[in-house]
Structure formats: C-alpha cells, structure tokens
Amino acid sequence: MFTINDNFCKLPESYLFSEVARRINAFKQTNPEADVIRMGIGDVTLPLCKAAIEAMHKAVDDEGNAETFHGYGPEQGYAFLRDAIAKYDYNKRNIDIDPSEIFVSDGAKSDTGNFGDILSVNNIVAVTDPVYPVYVDTNVMAGRAGELTDGAWNKIVYLPVTAANDFIPALPTDDIVPDIIYLCYPNNPTGTTLTRNQLKVWVDYALKHGSLILFDSAYETFIRQEDVPHSIYEIEGARRCAVEFRSFSKTAGFTGVRCGYTVVPKDLVTCDSEGKEVSLNSLWNRRQCTKFNGASYISQRGAAAVYTDEGRKQIKEAVDYYLTNARILREGLTAAGLEVFGGINAPYVWIKTPGNMTSWEFFDLLLKKCNVAGTPGSGFGPSGEGYFRLTAFNTLENTIEAVKRITTRL
C-alpha cells in the first residue's frame, strides 16, 4: 500500500479565515440589515494599472501570430523582465544584482514555500511571531517543525515581535542558533518595518553564524520612509547570506495575474554534506529547471510594463491610495484611543486590543458594535494574541466609515 508524507497530517485545519467567514455569516443571519465592512482582506482591490493591461493585450496578440508566438520560455524568466528588474529594483538604487541572479516565478507564495526544497530537513528554522503562515506550514510539510504543542511547533524558533520590543525581533539566545531565518519587511501582519541599522544586526548575525536569511519584501513598494531599506542587499554582506523574495501582487495588483521573483546572489555558497562548496544560485536554478516551466509570457509582459515610466507612475498612484487608507485608519483609531502600529510603510495596521481582550473577543465586539470585520492577531502565531489586523485594501469611503463607526460606537 502506498503511504503519504505524514507531515501533512500534522497541519491543523487552517481555521483562521474560515472561522472569520463563519462568524461574519452568523452575524449577518441574525442582523440582516447590518452593512458589514470587511477590513480583513489580504488581497488588493484596485484594478491593474493601464500600462500592464495594454502590455498583456499585446502579449495575447503575440501568441496569436506565428511570427511572434512564444511557447515555453526560459525557466528563469524572459531577459526583458529580468533586465528590467535588475535595473529598476536594484541597480538604480546602487544595489549590485545581476539579471542572472533573478528567477522570475508565478509569485512569492510558491517561491517562499518551495525554497525549502534545496535545504536540508535538519536545518533549524526561525520565524518572527506573529508571522505569514506560509513559512511555518511549508516547514511543517517538509518535516522541520516538529510537533505542535500549545499553538507552537517545538522545533521552530519563534522570535516574538510585540509592542514590548517595539516590533524589533531580538536575536536568538546563544543556546539555539537557527540555520534559516525568515524575515518579512514591511511586515505582514504587523505592518511594521526595520531600519537599515536594525536589519544590519540580522545580516551580521547570519554572517557570523553561517545562517541563511529568507527575506520576503512583498510590500517593498509601500515603503515611504528614508531609513527603511528597500532590499536586504542594501546591507553590506547580505549577498553572502540572504535570498530575497518579491512579488508584483501587492506592488502592482498581480494577485490574479501571478508574477513574482526570487533573487539568489552568486556569492551565496555553502557546503554539501561532504564539505564540497555549493552555490545556492545553481541549486535553485536546477530546482526550477526540473520542477517549473516559467511564468506565463503574458504575465511577464505585464510585469515588465510596470517598470515603464507610465507603469511606475500608475502603480505609485494605486499604492498611495492604499497608504492614504492606512493613514486614515492609523490616525483615526489612535485618536479614538486605541494603540495602533504599522500602516506607514505597509497596507496593514496592527491594533492592540483594548482592556486586555483576546483577539477573538475584540473581533466579536468590533463586528457586533461597529459592523467592522478584521483579522484576529492570534491567527498569525502565539505572539499575535491580544492584537488585531485591519487592512487598507478597501475603498476610501469604507475606510472613513469604518473609522467613524469605531470612533462613535466602540
């Protein structure tokens, strides 16, 4: 009889968003007249920018002509896109990244999840807590997480980020040195960031201990403050210890179109079990060529258009719209007496629940009194308890109305 990867059975039912939906529906059944504003959405709400749409229309026409038809493309992505990424996201910011270090994909979720394929199952993994659940769950599937006890996996090192440490993760204690460290900045779910100096602490730690940093910067385009790094490669030495994941999803509204990329610098080397030097760039290339046939030509044409003058202007307008919503949430809820974090360089605000309420108690209260739905922080990890996430992925009108309701009714 065939057997399965038992690690998959260790994963509890993903209960967070189904439970949110269940409670909203139950509330609507008993209160059919209530107009619930959903502020738990982790998906963009504005349509794609015009430059990307036009480029994709043209790409579809290309596929309809024998002379311009594109079948299988390079597994690493088309040169037209890798060159644009290297130029605009790195070289123009004085960051040394070559197109051959960029791997285009169908998004950052798959890449952050798949990257573990080339890493040993014996590595010790650290995550900031609360965390984007993909990092933890994919390590559970691979067998790196151990067992779940009291909401935490016993082999995973949790690095709490709460108001108590200003959302700056402390380095691990000397007794456990993680081999793989996931960092996500600007952060989902907290909406907070690290400054260059704060990120440098992690790069220095990784270099000193031979750890690998998996840096997710899916929200890079939301950065507005000068001292927040746009890439981990702004930090000296990061080319030797970090992989960076980016996505056009939140940046340019590609959540449905699908396109992202992963940077694996050629300086990133380690040893195999026999002590022979191995390049992560070659290993990831090997993995992609075997298991992936490239992102679609049409998506890549759309993504390349994001780097044109019009494209960059248009995506900035969309991101500014979300950031205005985030500011309205942050300022309005602070004025209403809540403790609010994030929302300056990210589309998320992270609220301390008042009066020591649990995340779910606050969820129910907000839903009943204000008809506003968000996401309980405890769903993102043990240190998310006592916090609550609201997102800026909504209309300006709904955002203003939500703040008004919370101010007057809570």
Ligand SMILES: *Cc1c(COP(=O)(O)O)cnc(C)c1O
């Ligand atoms: C949305 C998001 C992504 C992007 O995922 P895609 O697969 O590219 O759509 C990656 N990381 C984080 C933390 C996210 O919130």
